[in-house]
Amino acid sequence: MNAVPEQSPPREGPVWVTGAAGLIGNEVVRLAREASNGxxxxxxxxxxxxxxxxxxxxxxxxxxxxxxxPSAVIHCAAMSKSPDCQRDPEAAWRANHEATVHLAALAGGIPFLLMSTDLVFDGRKGNYAEDDSVNPLSVYAETKVAAEQAVLTNARHLVVRTSLNFGSSPGGRSAFNEEMREAWRSGRTLDLFVDEFRSPIPVSETARILWDLILGRHAGLFHVAGRERLSRVGIGLLVAQWCRREEANLPTPYRAGSLRDYRGAPRSPDTSMDTGKVERLLDLRLPWFSRWMAEGLGTEKL
Ligand SMILES: NC(=O)c1ccc[n+]([C@@H]2O[C@H](COP(=O)([O-])OP(=O)(O)OC[C@H]3O[C@@H](n4cnc5c(N)ncnc54)[C@H](OP(=O)(O)O)[C@@H]3O)[C@@H](O)[C@H]2O)c1
Incomplete structure (x- = not known):
C-alpha cells in the first residue's frame, strides 16, 4: 500500500524581513505598513x-x-560595511554567508530574497549585467558571492544586487548620504574620486521593487540600481546639496582625487549596473538619480 503523501499545511504566516533596523529592511517594512493602511x-x-x-x-x-x-523571506540583514568585514572576516562569513545559508535552507519551499551588492564585481568593466563574471576584491564581497551562489541553487529563490542606496535609516548613520553628512558634521573633508563610478538609487525605489519581485514569485538574479552612472565626486555634489537643504550652514568640503593616486585596500573603479532585466520584467524605469534628487526631494522629506 502506498503511503499517503505528507501534505504541508498552507503557508499563511507573515513575510519575514530581516535587517529591519537597517536602511533597506526598515524601508521594506515601512512600505508594506503604508500599503496596508490603504x-x-x-x-x-x-x-x-x-x-x-x-x-x-x-x-x-x-x-x-x-x-x-513565514510565507516568504526578504533577507536584508548583513554585516554591510566593508571595513567591518575586513577587520573581522570570521564574523563577516558567519553573518553574511552561514546565516544566509541556514535561513535559505529553512525557507527552501517558500520565496526567499537575498540582498547582495554591486561590489561582487572588480569594477574594471562597468555597466554590469547579471551574467557578467564576478570577481570580489574584499572580504565583504567574497561573503556576498558565496551567499549568492548558495541561494541561487534553489530555483524558487532570488538574489538582488544593489548599489549605493540613498535614504534615511533608523539609526541615522547607515545610508551613504548619512555617512557623508556625519563626516561633514564632525568637520572632516571628504576625499572623493573623479574616476570611481556607482549607480545610486533611492531606497524607496529599491524597497518597492523587492516587494514586486517577491510577491510576483519571481526567481533568479536581478540588478536593482539607479540608471545613472555617477562618479564619487558627482554623488558628493548631490549629497552636499541635500545636506545644505537640511542644514543650511553645514560646511560640505571635499577634495577631488583620482584612484590612480590612491594607495590602500583594493577598490572597484566602476560597478555601474545594467538594470534592463528587472525593468523589462516589471515593466518600469528605474530612476535617474540626479533627476530624482532634484525633483523627488521636494515632495518626499527624507
Ligand atoms: N545600503 C546600501 O547602499 C547597500 C548597497 C549594496 C548592498 N547592500 C546590501 O543590502 C542589505 C541591506 O543593507 P542596509 O544598508 O540596510 O544595511 P544596514 O543598514 O547595515 O542593515 C543591516 C542590518 O542587519 C543587522 N544584522 C547584522 N547581523 C545580524 C545578525 N547576525 N542577526 C540579525 N541582524 C543582523 C544589522 O544589525 P546591527 O546594526 O545590530 O549590526 C543591521 O540592522 C545588506 O545585505 C547589504 O549588504 C546595501
Missing part, C-alpha cells in the same frame, strides 16, 4: 531586527521559523 493588498509583515533574532543563533532561528511559519 485599500490595496495588505501584506502581513514581520520585521526582524537583531534584538528580535540573532540570525547566527541557528537554534533560535529554527524555533522562531517553526513558530511563525
Amino acid at each position: 485599500s490595496t493588498a495588505p501584506v502581513a509583515v514581520r520585521g526582524l531586527a537583531r534584538a528580535d533574532l540573532d540570525l547566527t543563533d541557528f537554534a533560535a532561528v529554527d524555533r522562531l521559523f517553526a513558530a511563525e511559519r
Whole structure:
C-alpha cells in the first residue's frame, strides 16, 4: 500500500524581513505598513531586527521559523560595511554567508530574497549585467558571492544586487548620504574620486521593487540600481546639496582625487549596473538619480 503523501499545511504566516533596523529592511517594512493602511493588498509583515533574532543563533532561528511559519523571506540583514568585514572576516562569513545559508535552507519551499551588492564585481568593466563574471576584491564581497551562489541553487529563490542606496535609516548613520553628512558634521573633508563610478538609487525605489519581485514569485538574479552612472565626486555634489537643504550652514568640503593616486585596500573603479532585466520584467524605469534628487526631494522629506 502506498503511503499517503505528507501534505504541508498552507503557508499563511507573515513575510519575514530581516535587517529591519537597517536602511533597506526598515524601508521594506515601512512600505508594506503604508500599503496596508490603504485599500490595496495588505501584506502581513514581520520585521526582524537583531534584538528580535540573532540570525547566527541557528537554534533560535529554527524555533522562531517553526513558530511563525513565514510565507516568504526578504533577507536584508548583513554585516554591510566593508571595513567591518575586513577587520573581522570570521564574523563577516558567519553573518553574511552561514546565516544566509541556514535561513535559505529553512525557507527552501517558500520565496526567499537575498540582498547582495554591486561590489561582487572588480569594477574594471562597468555597466554590469547579471551574467557578467564576478570577481570580489574584499572580504565583504567574497561573503556576498558565496551567499549568492548558495541561494541561487534553489530555483524558487532570488538574489538582488544593489548599489549605493540613498535614504534615511533608523539609526541615522547607515545610508551613504548619512555617512557623508556625519563626516561633514564632525568637520572632516571628504576625499572623493573623479574616476570611481556607482549607480545610486533611492531606497524607496529599491524597497518597492523587492516587494514586486517577491510577491510576483519571481526567481533568479536581478540588478536593482539607479540608471545613472555617477562618479564619487558627482554623488558628493548631490549629497552636499541635500545636506545644505537640511542644514543650511553645514560646511560640505571635499577634495577631488583620482584612484590612480590612491594607495590602500583594493577598490572597484566602476560597478555601474545594467538594470534592463528587472525593468523589462516589471515593466518600469528605474530612476535617474540626479533627476530624482532634484525633483523627488521636494515632495518626499527624507
Ligand atoms: N545600503 C546600501 O547602499 C547597500 C548597497 C549594496 C548592498 N547592500 C546590501 O543590502 C542589505 C541591506 O543593507 P542596509 O544598508 O540596510 O544595511 P544596514 O543598514 O547595515 O542593515 C543591516 C542590518 O542587519 C543587522 N544584522 C547584522 N547581523 C545580524 C545578525 N547576525 N542577526 C540579525 N541582524 C543582523 C544589522 O544589525 P546591527 O546594526 O545590530 O549590526 C543591521 O540592522 C545588506 O545585505 C547589504 O549588504 C546595501
